[in-house]
Amino acid sequence: MxxxxxxxxxxxxxxxxxxxxxxxxxxxxxxxxxxxxxxxxxxxxxxxxxxxxxxxxxxxxxxxxxxxxxxxxxxxxxxxxxxxxxxxxxxxxxxxxxxxxxxxxxxxxxxxxxxxxxxxxxxxxxxxxxxxxxxxxxxxxxxxxxxxxxxxxxxxxxxxxxxxxxxxxxxxxxTHNMKNISYHDTFTPTGALGTSNATLKHILTIGAGVQWHEAYDASYAQDRDIVGAPTAKGSVGSAGGWIGGGGHSVLAPTFGLGADNAVQFTIVTSTGEHLTANNHQHSDLFWALRGGGGGTYGIVTSVSYQTHPAELYVRASFSATVNTTNTTAPSAPLKALFTEFVRITPFLSDNGWAGYPQLTLASPTNEQTFSFVLLNTHSWTDANATIDPFFDYARSLAATTSSVQGGDQFTVVNAGTVAPQLFRDFERQVVRPGESETGVNIEVASRLLPRKLLEDDYVKVADTLLAQSPAVSYIMVAGGAVAKVDPDSAGINPAWREALVHVATGQTWVDGTPLTEIVAAKERVKAYTLALENLAPGSGSYFNEASLYCTDPKQTFFGSHYEKLLDIKKTYDPHDLFIVAEGVGSEEWDASLNCRV
Structure with a gap:
């Protein structure tokens, strides 16, 4: 009793x-x-x-x-x-x-x-x-x-x-300790038995906590490549927010985005069901999970990815530096150099180049730099033929502008290619040991730049990006295979299919910064966001590397797919348990995301 x-x-x-x-x-x-x-x-x-x-x-x-x-x-x-x-x-x-x-x-x-x-x-x-x-x-x-x-x-x-x-x-x-990994020479998606041509080959299934260094190594062990996020220590998760936002990669122009390479998910929804989603069952959920926003529809427990034969890549490296006394505006040679690179971006993309150009406009030593590491699957001869004209332009610019704007010194530090190597060597030797923004207070603004914008008004693009501060990432991870996919085949923002470049900038601050200065830094991020929206109106942004200050988050992150994504969320998350900043359905909640409005 x-x-x-x-x-x-x-x-x-x-x-x-x-x-x-x-x-x-x-x-x-x-x-x-x-x-x-x-x-x-x-x-x-x-x-x-x-x-x-x-x-x-x-x-x-x-x-x-x-x-x-x-x-x-x-x-x-x-x-x-x-x-x-x-x-x-x-x-x-x-x-x-x-x-x-x-x-x-x-x-x-x-x-x-x-x-x-x-x-x-x-x-x-x-x-x-x-x-x-x-x-x-x-x-x-x-x-x-x-x-x-x-x-x-x-x-x-x-x-x-x-x-x-x-x-x-x-x-x-x-979910960090869900580390199961399995490789399948042949793979039949759940629910596909009896369906013609349903069997897939060379599929890697990874648990929710697997990080990219673990997924890469499992794929390399099979002499295969996988579309993933090259990051310092390979520490980004391979089955969470990255794929939920669509998943960009230096390999995306060759094989498509992460969302294009996912063939099956398992997920626990707010009803407590453990579902398998693919093209044969729960296909609407499968569609949404491929780029419709992480943390929105349930908790992914595994993702199965298509892998690809290991290929050889030519690597191009470039770095140019301007030592300047002018810390308020880009130097003339840097502006000319970057404008030329923006002009030829469509040409470089069409000829197989992808990678991570970086523009630094302010530094403690008053240096302004433009640098990049790009990859290309073409032969060394063909790759050199398409990148050498830019290298020649940079060297010519350095020779003719050794002293401008009151003593600015423009130097090409590095310009050249490396003989073809496997992606695994590039990822393990160049990317994993690289620098990380971990441990730094930062907020980000970004935008996807359509091909047409770069072709029609490259000067405006360059001028707008050069006006951002203190640094801009000009990330060439679209075009190629990304542009060849039907925009409505997955939930990812259709703007990806028209873009060639994902640009990102932001603000950082040190520990102990007063709130007034933090607020001022956030206001600058708002200004960057608006400038990028005005530069590419009607485009969008990559959900995983973007600003909280977009004027129209639904359009910016999801485009024409938003209403369909919302319907799918209501079907699989009837309890509205999974609400994240700027995610599908978040407009029904207050700024804290704790209370309905």
Whole structure:
């Protein structure tokens, strides 16, 4: 009888908490009275394969005498290591998303430099989460979250320029340890038996927590290439936000975007179902998951990708530097050089070049630079024939503008190609050891530049980008195979099919920056966003590397696909559990994404 009384009492308390949440029209947060009781969580624990996690900002180890377990020296030495960061559920690759700003302007944060004198707080890091290792873990956590009306965030590595993996008071589902990988010489999508020509070959299936260095190595072991995100330490997740946003890659102009190479997903929806989505079943969900926005339709537990025969690539490297006394505007030779590169971008794209040009307009040493690393699958002879004219132009420009604008010195530091090599060698030797923006406070603005714009008004493009500060990434990951795909074949923004370049810029700030200066930096990001929108009206932006300040997020991130994506979301997420910044359906929620509007 006593046990029955306690059970009834618990149900009454639960009903009261849920009634409060429904009345307030808001999600239940860890700071609210409706937050589940210890008994509730104890019941959930019996359904999980791992103990709960209690995420904390890793820098908390540097705040004695009450510092939690942790090693401050380890924090200081590894702060800028994206692989180390990814292993911590309480850390984002851009730490500004760990902070929380109260309405009175107070910032709660935990800085790695404890000597700055700021207290260490939890910020936007959730206080509790599930270390998901199996789909069943995710199902139990989702059912619990729906029952208790919790705000849910999903995190793998924390590579997120929109802060979607953190939310103050939320319940975290950490998928980082779902590391299953399997390779299939032949692969029949679920539900395709009996369908002619359904069997696929050379498919790699990866779990939700697999990072690109792991996926690459598994593909290389089969002498295959896979379209992925070349990043420092290969630390970006290969089955999460990257593919949810469409997934750009230096290999995309050759083989298509990540969204074009995904052949099957498994996903847990807010109803607790573990579904398999492909062209043969739940094809509408399959369509949406290929670029319709990560963290929106459910929690992906695996993705199966088409792999490709390993190819040889010619690598072109270039770097030119202007030492200038003018720090307020681009120097004349840099402007001429970059304008010429923009002019020939369609030509370079048509001739197989793809990669990552970078324009730096301000530096501590008053240097302005333009540099790139590009790849090409053509023969060395053919590749040189298409890139050498630009190298010749740059050398000629350097020879004739050795002293302009009161002493500016223009130097071509590097211009040349490397004999054909396998992509794996480029990725392992050049990309993985490269620099990372991990550990840096940053917000980003970006835009997809259509081919027609580059052909018709390359001067305007160059002038607009040169007016941004302090740096611009001119990322050549579209065109080629990307442009040959039917725009309506996947949920990704159709603007990708018309674009040749993804441009991105932004603002960074150091730890301890006053709120007024942070606000000013964000205002500059807003200005960059508007300038890029005006440069390419009617285009769009890459959802994973973009601004929170777009004037029309639905059009910018999803284009003409938005209404279809919204219908699919309502079908598979009837509880509206998966709400992320600027994602499909987010317009129905307030700025905090905690309460319906």
């Amino acid at each position: 006593a046990q029955l009384l306690l059970t009834v009492l618990g149900l009454v308390q639960l009903d009261a908490r849920l009634a409060y949440a429904k009345i307030s029209n808001c999600r239940c947060l860890s700071t609210d009275s409706c937050w589940p009781s210890q008994q509730d969580f104890a019941i959930l624990q019996t359904q999980l394969s791992q103990p709960f996690i209690t995420p904390i900002p890793p820098a908390a180890a540097c705040y004695p005498p009450d510092a939690p377990l942790g090693n401050c020296t380890d924090v200081q030495q590894n702060w800028f290591d994206p692989a180390w960061s990814a292993d911590h559920p309480g850390q984002m690759q851009a730490p500004n998303w760990e902070t929380f700003i109260f309405s009175n302007g107070t910032i709660e944060q935990c800085l790695k430099n404890a000597t700055l004198g700021f207290p260490c707080g939890q910020g936007s890091v959730p206080v509790l989460g599930v270390d998901a290792r199996t789909p069943e873990d995710i199902q139990a956590a989702i059912n619990f979250s729906v029952q208790h009306n919790l705000r849910v965030v999903v995190k793998n590595t924390g590579h997120d320029f929109l802060g979607r993996s953190m939310a103050r008071g939320a319940f975290m589902l950490w």
